[in-house]
Amino acid sequence: MSIEISGLSKSFGKKQVLQALNLTIAQGQCYCLLGKNGVGKSTFLNSILDLIKPDAGTIHLFDKNYAQHNLEIKQDLGALCEDNPLIEEFTGLEYLNFVAKLYRLPQQEADRRIKSLTDYFFTETESLQKNIAGYSTGMKKKVGIVAAILHKPRVLLLDEPFTGLDPIAAQLLVKLIRSYSTPNRVVLISSHDLNYVERVATHIGVLNDGQLMYNGSIQEFTMNGESLIDQALFQLLLPHHHANDADIDWMLS
Numbered sequence: 001m002s003i004e005i006s007g008l009s010k011s012f013g014k015k016q017v018l019q020a021l022n023l024t025i026a027q028g029q030c031y032c033l034l035g036k037n038g039v040g041k042s043t044f045l046n047s048i049l050d051l052i053k054p055d056a057g058t059i060h061l062f063d064k065n066y067a068q069h070n071l072e073i074k075q076d077l078g079a080l081c082e083d084n085p086l087i088e089e090f091t092g093l094e095y096l097n098f099v100a101k102l103y104r105l106p107q108q109e110a111d112r113r114i115k116s117l118t119d120y121f122f123t124e125t126e127s128l129q130k131n132i133a134g135y136s137t138g139m140k141k142k143v144g145i146v147a148a149i150l151h152k153p154r155v156l157l158l159d160e161p162f163t164g165l166d167p168i169a170a171q172l173l174v175k176l177i178r179s180y181s182t183p184n185r186v187v188l189i190s191s192h193d194l195n196y197v198e199r200v201a202t203h204i205g206v207l208n209d210g211q212l213m214y215n216g217s218i219q220e221f222t223m224n225g226e227s228l229i230d231q232a233l234f235q236l237l238l239p240h241h242h243a244n245d246a247d248i249d250w251m252l253s
């Protein structure tokens with residue numbers, strides 16, 4: 001098993017966001033975490049990244065925990081965080097080279113990987129010579145994704161990777177994630193973009209009230225394709241909600 005989480009709890013003040021959450025993700029899975037705004041998806045991912053200290057629970061990545069193997073775990077992890085912090089004074093290329101150096105990639109290999117990934121993702125690679133401060137949200141996101149993959153981590157965590165990408169870049173990212181999801185790796189994604197989730201996920205988790213309300217294969221979630229993924233999610237989270245046009249007819253006049 002590559003990710004094993006047991007009894008994970010986290011509160012902010014009086015708000016309990018995660019409540020003794022258990023989850024095991026096996027190698028080869030592309031696990032997509034869904035759930036309403038504010039339900040705790042980023043809190044969960046940031047706990048796995050050791051950016052948030054949980055109140056209780058244990059996290060093991062490839063049988064190692066942070067207390068004993070902090071550096072080894074972090075070398076195995078690549079992540080795109082929701083706020084995607086970059087060094088804005090750097091150009092895109094300077095930033096990616098800086099990240100490659102952090103992971104001690106040999107320069108030739110770093111150059112090769114940066115070139116292939118930026119050629120893949122950026123239609124105008126000249127923009128990578130400009131400071132990140134002037135980039136659009138989507139361009140920043142692409143730099144963040146390339147930086148997360150550069151060192152070929154065994155565990156790839158992507159928080160809202162599709163948000164802000166144009167449809168071309170999003171489609172390229174779908175292909176990239178599929179290629180990246182080999183049997184010896186695990187990809188964990190938090191996303192609201194169900195069209196893209198449907199194309200990459202092998203497994204789905206639905207977070208609600210601090211717990212996983214659903215945890216299983218995408219086939220089971222969509223009843224072998226009988227239900228669309230957005231309908232399946234709606235049914236699960238709001239089974240008794242019957243939208244009635246009369247409720248909002250004040251808008252029409």
Ligand SMILES: Nc1ncnc2c1ncn2[C@@H]1O[C@H](COP(=O)(O)OP(=O)(O)OP(=O)(O)O)[C@@H](O)[C@H]1O
Pocket residue numbers: 012015017035036037038039040041042043044
């Ligand atoms: N540092 C913090 N301090 C206080 N409250 C926080 C903090 N981080 C998150 N929260 C709260 O924890 C809850 C879960 O937030 P989180 O960002 O994990 O949700 P999310 O599911 O990722 O939401 P979204 O889909 O909107 O991105 C929210 O109520 C949020 O306000």
